[in-house]
Amino acid sequence: xxxxxxxxxxxxxxxxxxxxxxxxxxxxxxxxxxxxxxxxxxxxxxxxxxxxxxxxxxxxxxxxxxxxxxxxxxxxxxxxxxxxxxxxxxxxxxxxxxxxxxxxxxxxxxxxxxxxxxxxxxxxxxxxxxxxxxxxxxxxxxxxxxxxxxxxxxxxxxxxxxxxxxxxxxxxxxxxxxxxxxxxxxxxxxxxxxxxxxxxxxxxxxxxxxxxxxxxxxxxxxxxxxxxxxxxxxxxxxxxxxxxxxxxxxxxxxxxxxxxxxxxxxxxxxxxxxxxxxxxxxxxxxxxxxxxxxxxxxxxxxxxxxxxxxxxxxxxxxxxxxxxxxxxxxxxxxxx
Amino acid sequence: xxxxxxxxxxxxxxxxxxxxxxxxxxxxxxxxxxxxxxxxxxxxxxxxxxxxxxxxxxxxxxxxxxxxxxxxxxxxxxxxxxxxxxxxxxxxxxxxxxxxxxxxxxxxxxxxxxxxxxxxxxxxxxxxxxxxxxxxxxxxxxxxxxxxxxxxxxxxxxxxxxxxxxxxxxxxxxxxxxxxxxxxxxxxxxxxxxxxxxxxxxxxxxxxxxxxxxxxxxxxxxxxxxxxxxxxxxxxxxxxxxxxxxxxxxxxxxxxxxxxxxxxxxxxxxxxxxxxxxxxxxxxxxxxxxxxxxxxxxxx
Numbered sequence: 001x002x003x004x005x006x007x008x009x010x011x012x013x014x015x016x017x018x019x020x021x022x023x024x025x026x027x028x029x030x031x032x033x034x035x036x037x038x039x040x041x042x043x044x045x046x047x048x049x050x051x052x053x054x055x056x057x058x059x060x061x062x063x064x065x066x067x068x069x070x071x072x073x074x075x076x077x078x079x080x081x082x083x084x085x086x087x088x089x090x091x092x093x094x095x096x097x098x099x100x101x102x103x104x105x106x107x108x109x110x111x112x113x114x115x116x117x118x119x120x121x122x123x124x125x126x127x128x129x130x131x132x133x134x135x136x137x138x139x140x141x142x143x144x145x146x147x148x149x150x151x152x153x154x155x156x157x158x159x160x161x162x163x164x165x166x167x168x169x170x171x172x173x174x175x176x177x178x179x180x181x182x183x184x185x186x187x188x189x190x191x192x193x194x195x196x197x198x199x200x201x202x203x204x205x206x207x208x209x210x211x212x213x214x215x216x217x218x219x220x221x222x223x224x225x226x227x228x229x230x231x232x233x234x235x236x237x238x239x240x241x242x243x244x245x246x247x248x249x250x251x252x253x254x255x256x257x258x259x260x261x262x263x264x265x266x267x268x269x270x271x272x273x274x275x276x277x278x279x280x281x282x283x284x285x286x287x288x289x290x291x292x293x294x295x296x297x298x299x300x301x302x303x304x305x306x307x308x309x310x311x312x313x314x315x316x317x318x319x320x321x322x323x324x325x326x327x328x329x330x331x332x333x334x335x336x
Numbered sequence: 337x338x339x340x341x342x343x344x345x346x347x348x349x350x351x352x353x354x355x356x357x358x359x360x361x362x363x364x365x366x367x368x369x370x371x372x373x374x375x376x377x378x379x380x381x382x383x384x385x386x387x388x389x390x391x392x393x394x395x396x397x398x399x400x401x402x403x404x405x406x407x408x409x410x411x412x413x414x415x416x417x418x419x420x421x422x423x424x425x426x427x428x429x430x431x432x433x434x435x436x437x438x439x440x441x442x443x444x445x446x447x448x449x450x451x452x453x454x455x456x457x458x459x460x461x462x463x464x465x466x467x468x469x470x471x472x473x474x475x476x477x478x479x480x481x482x483x484x485x486x487x488x489x490x491x492x493x494x495x496x497x498x499x500x501x502x503x504x505x506x507x508x509x510x511x512x513x514x515x516x517x518x519x520x521x522x523x524x525x526x527x528x529x530x531x532x533x534x535x536x537x538x539x540x541x542x543x544x545x546x547x548x549x550x551x552x553x554x555x556x557x558x559x560x561x562x563x564x565x566x567x568x569x570x571x572x573x574x575x576x577x578x579x580x581x582x583x584x585x586x587x588x589x590x591x592x593x594x595x596x597x598x599x600x601x602x603x604x605x606x607x608x609x610x611x612x613x614x615x616x617x618x619x620x621x622x623x624x625x626x627x628x629x630x631x632x633x634x635x636x
Contacts, residue, residue, distance in 0.1 A: 027523075027526060027527070027528045027529070028528070029528050029529060029530055030528065030530075033528055033529075033530035033531075036530060037430070037529075037530060039422065040422045040423075040425055040426045040430070041426055041430065043418075043419050043422040043423055043426070044422065044423045044426035044427065044430075044441050045441065046419065046423070047423055047441055047444040047445045047448060047500065047501075047504070048440060048441060048444040050444070050448055050497055050500070051444045051447050051448050051451075053459070053463060054448075054451055054455065054456070054459045054497075057458075057459050057462040057463045057467075058455060058458055058459060058462065060462070061458075061462055126357070127357045127360050127361065128357075128361075129357075130353055130354050130356075130357035130358075131354060131357040131358040131360070131361055133350075133354050134351070134353075134354025134355055134357060134358050135354075135358065137354075138350070138351050138354055138355075139354075139355075139358070147358055147361070147362075149626055150361060150362050150365055151361055152622060152625075152626060153365055153619060153622050153623070154361060154364060154365045154368075156554055156555075156558075156618050156619060156621070156622035157365075157368055157558075157615065157618065157619075158557075158558025158559070158560075158587055158614055158615075158618055159453075159558070159559075159560070159561075160558065160560045160587045160588075160590050160591055160614070161368065161372070161558070161590070161611050161614060161615055161618075162368065163591070163594070164590055164591075164594045164607065164611050165367075165368050165371055165372075167594055167595075168371075168375070168594070168604070168607075169371050195364055195368070198361060198364070199361070202361065226344070226346075226347050227347050227350075228346045228347040228350045231350065232350070249450075252450065252452075255452070256451075256452025256453070256454070256455070257452070257453075258452070258453060258454040258560075258561040259560050259561055259587075259591065262591070263591065263594055263595065283452065283454045283561075286454050286457075286458065287454055287457070287561060287564055290457075290458070290461070290564075290565050291564065291565060295466075303458075304458060304462075307454070307455050307458040310452050310454070310455055311451055311452065311455045314450050314451060314452055314455075315447050315450055315451070317450070318446065318447055318449075318450035319443075319447070322443075322446065
């Protein structure tokens with residue numbers, strides 16, 4: 001039995017008030033039921049095992065790159081990040097896994113992921129947060145539900161569909177407007193990503209704004225603040241940890257998104273900050289190269305290193321934003 | 337007086353800014369849907385639905401991709417829904433809500449939901465195909481790799497893992513809203529805990545479980561990255577007949593049409609129609625979830 005004092009919402013999991021030997025009002029289970037209950041428990045812990053297994057099997061293929069002596073000699077860990085000298089003596093960072101010898105520098109890919117993620121956040125965050133603020137503070141009650149439905153439908157659009165839209169429509173618009181050197185580039189990929197990021201940021205931000213108790217708003221109004229000051233000066237700051245958590249989750253989503261960038265970024269690993277140039281991200285690299293790589297080669301292990309980076313960052317962001325959200329709810333007294 | 341008027345202008349400006357931001361979100365949805373309809377609507381014919389691709393994917397239809405997506409989603413649902421419901425049952429009926437054990441499982445589920453789709457693909461290849469599949473071939477002593485290669489079953493299992501959190505969260509939420517009186521009554525009549533779960537808790541939470549199921553189907557049917565290395569195929573002349581076969585899927589087919597067509601102009605309507613099919617499946621699932629949820633809310 002668990003030692004923590006808890007509130008039990010359902011009688012099925014209720015600890016006895018009196019010192020009875022059984023933990024619930026229920027009768028002793030029959031033998032077959034005991035088996036079923038065992039299965040239920042195993043399945044529940046299966047989720048824990050699954051997360052562990054995902055980490056284990058990705059890391060298992062990533063670690064040899066650093067641990068295996070022959071591989072470490074072939075691709076020293078430092079070479080993944082340090083520049084090489086070009087023919088004219090200038091420093092360069094090159095990802096050319098099929099060149100001879102292979103050039104496996106991760107910086108072009110990391111920069112690519114960073115570029116598209118920043119564009120996506122810069123575009124999606126203001127729109128999503130403003131929309132969330134409007135829905136939670138200003139919108140007439142009958143507009144709320146439809147807006148939420150639209151956002152849910154937008155979130156339900158598969159990323160490959162967004163990618164195709166970016167490739168065939170958005171890219172042409174961007175090129176006409178910005179005259180970018182490449183038709184598919186970091187800007188197009190970032191804009192397309194913002195379609196996937198905005199619903200997520202909106203949902204988390206709206207949740208956070210809703211968690212601010214009405215007493216805050218009433219107190220503000222009673223002190224003479226108008227709705228704008230209540231919204232921007234009271235509700236928004238109070239909800240800011242949750243909104244930041246939403247932005248962080250949006251960043252993780254953008255970093256981890258594959259099909260959109262695969263279709264919209266042009267996929268050339270160019271180490272350059274120019275948003276108009278074609279770009280290759282970490283996820284797109286895995287998606288494009290894992291199918292053709294020799295199992296067990298240095299290139300294979302490097303792809304798993306990229307996967308390990310992705311999973312570590314995503315889980316880290318998830319845990320941190322969850323903690324931020326919890327902290328905020330506790331502070332506001334709306335925790336569950 | 338002046339101050340008040342100024343502040344009302346500021347208030348109105350904020351209102352307009354917020355409303356415009358919301359309109360942008362609505363417009364984005366309309367834009368994506370509108371493009372799919374205009375570019376693919378004309379190509380969405382009976383031939384398209386009932387024929388395999390022909391002429392280097394420049395003609396014909398998407399029947400194998402429809403069948404593949406259906407089988408894939410079915411396989412995924414058969415695994416993810418029972419597993420998700422079982423997890424929810426355990427969380428609701430067997431452990432106190434804030435206990436350490438419950439928190440551990442809940443955090444694991446939340447983190448599973450945070451793993452990027454492409455990493456699930458890596459995992460599916462590194463675990464299901466290379467470990468489980470290879471081991472099965474060794475045990476069954478098959479001639480050549482049968483299970484130890486990308487296959488429908490491994491893609492379905494990979495997707496089941498990806499959609500498990502969706503089912504768990506919806507099912508748990510629904511089970512927590514089942515009135516305590518009902519469960520008390522069942523127990524007081526002498527039912528065992530398991531009988532109460534099977535005959536009261538799960539039936540009462542069914543709308544929520546259905547919501548989770550359709551959400552999972554919508555999500556799973558549209559995902560491409562997790563199946564890239566675990567079983568999806570570029571082109572197959574025949575439909576899959578065994579779980580060990582590779583398959584075609586609508587999402588991957590759209591990707592292939594968009595990137596590898598020798599003749600983009602002729603492929604464009606087919607691409608649009610494929611996207612339209614995919615959107616129809618996923619948006620139907622989202623809408624069904626929305627309807628189910630509002631109905632469940634209305635009942636209580």
